[in-house]
Amino acid sequence: MSNFLDQLFSRKPSSATQAKERLQLVLINDRTALTPKALDNLKDDLLEVLSRYIEIDAEAVQIDLTRKGREQRLIANVPISGPQQRQY
C-alpha cells in the first residue's frame, strides 16, 4: 500500500513502466546487435557524411531506431538548413 501511495503522490514512474521502457531499449539493442555506443558512433558518422553534401543543423537531426512488431527500422529525419550553394 505504501508503494501505491508513493506512486500516487510522486511523479516517479511505476516499476512496471520502468521495466517496459528498459525492455524496449534492450530488445532493440539485442535485435540489431547495436550497443548504445555503436548507435552513437553510427549517428556521428552519418552526420559527417551528410554534411559533406548538404548543409545541415546537427542539433535538428533526429536519428532513431524504432520497432514495429518484430521489425526494426532506422529512421533519420534531416532538416536541410538555408539556401544551398552548389558545391562544384
Place this chain on the structure above:
Amino acid sequence: MAAKIITITSGKGGVGKTTATANIGAALAKNGNKVACIDADIGLRNLDVVLGLENRIVYDLVDAVEGRCRLRQAMIRDKHIPGLFLIPSAQTRDKTAVSPSDMVRLCNELRPDLDWILIDSPAGIERGFRNAIAPADEVIVITNPEISAVRDADRIIGLIEAEEKGPGQLIINRLDLKMVQQKNMISAEDVVDLLAIKLLGIVPEDKEVVISTNQGIPISTNDHSLAGEAFRNIARRMLGESVPFLDLEEKGLLKRFTSIFGSGGN
C-alpha cells in the same frame, strides 16, 4: 492420424516449460487426444516427476535413440489419463547424446500413431534447444512478466525465426493480477506488445501449482484452480476453439481502478 509436433521453449530457465508441457499434454489427452510428452532436457530429467511417473521409468529417450529399446518401450503410460504418454529424458547422460536429426527421426516414427507430440525444451540456446526445435511443426514460447524472462523470450523468438520455425506463439506464465493492477508487474498486453507474436494463453500465478506438482498430478485436472483453467483454455485454443483471454477481465478491472483514484493511465 498424424501428430502435430509442438516444442515448448523459453530461453530462460524456471519460467514453467515443464509445468506447461505436462499440463497442456494432460488437457489435450483429457479432450480425447493421444499425446506424447517428450522430455528433451537430457541430464536434468524433470517432466517425469511433474507428471508423477518417476517410478515407472525403465527406458529413456537416449535408450530409444541408441537402439537399446524400441521406441514403444520408452513410452510410459500415464496413471490417470488415458491417451497420455511420457518419453523421459536420460538422467546420466549429457545433451550431446542426442542430435537434432535423431529427434527428427524419432518424432517421425511416433507421428502416425498420435495426435500431438509435445517436446519440453531445456533452457538455453545450445545443443539441447536445437534438438528440441528440430522436429517442431510449431513452437510455443513461454515467459514470465519479468524483464529477464521477456528479454530471453525475444532472443529465442529470433532464433526460431532464423530456423524458419515461424515466430511461435506466446504463453505468459505466472501473471500476478494484483501486482499488475498496482503497476508493479508488466501487463500481459505490454508483454505481447514488446514480443509481437501471437498470444496463446495467460496463466495466472497460483499457489495450487506447487501443491499439485508436489503430488505429481497436473493442475489442469483441477477444476477449482485458475492456472488449471488457463492451461485447459490453452489446449482448447490449440484444438481450434476460440476461448477469450484472461486479460479482458484484467483491463476491465484496471480501468475501474484508475477511474476511482483519478490517476492517469500509462
